[in-house]
Amino acid sequence: IAGALWALIPGILKATRNVNVVISGIMCNYIGMLLVIQGIKATIYNSTGAESYAVSKARSIPGFGLNQIFGDRVNLGIIIAILLCVLAWFIMNKTTFGYELKACGFNKDAARYAGMNEKKCIVLALMISGFFAGIGGALTYLCGTGKTLPITETLPNEGWNGIPVALLGFSNPIGCIFAALFIGYMNVGGNYMQALNIAIEVIDIIVAVIIYFASFTLFIKALLERYQRNKKRKAEMQNEGGKTE
Incomplete structure (x- = not known):
């Protein structure tokens, strides 16, 4: 509340x-x-x-x-x-x-x-x-x-972690369940990796790369949708031109 x-x-x-x-x-x-x-x-x-x-x-x-x-x-x-x-x-x-x-x-x-x-x-x-x-x-x-x-x-980091979770889950509540489990395992694994003298910042780098690629998929999806709309519009214009002739 x-x-x-x-x-x-x-x-x-x-x-x-x-x-x-x-x-x-x-x-x-x-x-x-x-x-x-x-x-x-x-x-x-x-x-x-x-x-x-x-x-x-x-x-x-x-x-x-x-x-x-x-x-x-x-x-x-x-x-x-x-x-x-x-x-x-x-x-x-x-x-x-x-x-x-x-x-x-x-x-x-x-x-x-x-x-x-x-x-x-x-x-x-x-x-x-x-x-x-x-x-x-x-x-x-x-x-x-x-x-x-x-x-x-x-x-706290938990609030900021919600951003990559939402991106990986494509803003779908069900997808966010699996994305949250993945990010959670990454963070917990990063803490255990310190015992092997591996910097915990490596986990932040990996998560950042994942966010970039997830955002890039959204960009590609937008381009494909735009291409499909333009293709459909051209086909409709050609059909209308053929009917006029």
């Missing part, structure tokens, strides 16, 4: 003043980060490590039997994440609300001409994204692996 309410700010700015969501979102990220730091210091601050206290096993997300199959690091959180992705796919592809969101995303002027409230769709889209971000942060902190929130003025 806090994530949804926080994302309401860039949503309103985009809907009413057409402020770039990347700029307003990053600014809100840093403001939110500083507010969270103040909240940690006031409530769950561990002064010996300049971080928050870790969530105890008794209060973390239950394993639901998955921890006995896959190990202590797997719990009910992964089921919640997958179900949310499936829910997002269903809403976007099987409901009128999802159709309106996609229509506004493709062309808000055309959506407004069709009678849709594009401002409401923009605000709700940002709030939904903030809701998912909040759920992701809660699952990360409550997973029972001893993870803490450090008191440092740097944004």
Whole structure:
């Protein structure tokens, strides 16, 4: 809920003043980060490590039997994440609300001409994204692996990792499940590679290359679609010319 309410700010700015969501979102990220730091210091601050206290096993997300199959690091959180992705796919592809969101995303002027409230769709889209971000942060902190929130003025990598996940998943909620597993394995593998004196930055390089190639496929796809449209238009013009003669 806090994530949804926080994302309401860039949503309103985009809907009413057409402020770039990347700029307003990053600014809100840093403001939110500083507010969270103040909240940690006031409530769950561990002064010996300049971080928050870790969530105890008794209060973390239950394993639901998955921890006995896959190990202590797997719990009910992964089921919640997958179900949310499936829910997002269903809403976007099987409901009128999802159709309106996609229509506004493709062309808000055309959506407004069709009678849709594009401002409401923009605000709700940002709030939904903030809701998912909040759920992701809660699952990360409550997973029972001893993870803490450090008191440092740097944004966590989990948020930035959402960008390559969305690119690799082609902005499809189901595709993002597999893309997130892939990026997650890359990051965890990078941590273990340090034991072999391999720089962890190698993982960042590999992920960056993957992002570039994923973006390049979108570029190629756009070129092919443009070529098909031009080819179809020329064929229609030739047919019309033949009928006229």
